[in-house]
Amino acid sequence: MKKNRMNRVLELTRDHWSGRSERRGGYGGEEPDGYFDYKEAIPVLFATLTRLQDLGPQAAVWWRCGHRSWEALTDALDNPKDVRAWRRRDEARNAERKRQQALETEQRQAEVREARERARARTGRTRHPALPELRQPDLRLRHRQFFRSATGRPQLPRLPLRS
Numbered sequence: 001m002k003k004n005r006m007n008r009v010l011e012l013t014r015d016h017w018s019g020r021s022e023r024r025g026g027y028g029g030e031e032p033d034g035y036f037d038y039k040e041a042i043p044v045l046f047a048t049l050t051r052l053q054d055l056g057p058q059a060a061v062w063w064r065c066g067h068r069s070w071e072a073l074t075d076a077l078d079n080p081k082d083v084r085a086w087r088r089r090d091e092a093r094n095a096e097r098k099r100q101q102a103l104e105t106e107q108r109q110a111e112v113r114e115a116r117e118r119a120r121a122r123t124g125r126t127r128h129p130a131l132p133e134l135r136q137p138d139l140r141l142r143h144r145q146f147f148r149s150a151t152g153r154p155q156l157p158r159l160p161l162r163s
Contacts, residue, residue, distance in 0.1 A: 021037075
């Protein structure tokens, strides 16, 4: 009979004690996540006299609407699915993402070091002999010199006239 009354109260007061769902994440392949906002919610607690008398008010004798078990009063008044829990999960995700990026960077650097070592072992040199010759010349200097007139001022190139 008690459980039936509790379920009826749960159904009738759901709008007052349930939090509003806030969705976060889910971008770029992330798993969608979120939290419940309880700013305007009213916690509704149940306790039976027999449980209070047998265990005392500090024990797990409180049932909060929306929670799934009997809890101590401080736990029953806490909101385990609120923004604090989401922030903890988000910080853990960010830490894992940074750890993964650092691991990938370290692997890339190790691959580059290995490639350099193989090149040194093969040729006995640290750089390829053709590399200094592959550098691009500074075309801006030649361009400026080519289009200067006798007066020293820049001059546009003359284009042939069409007939």
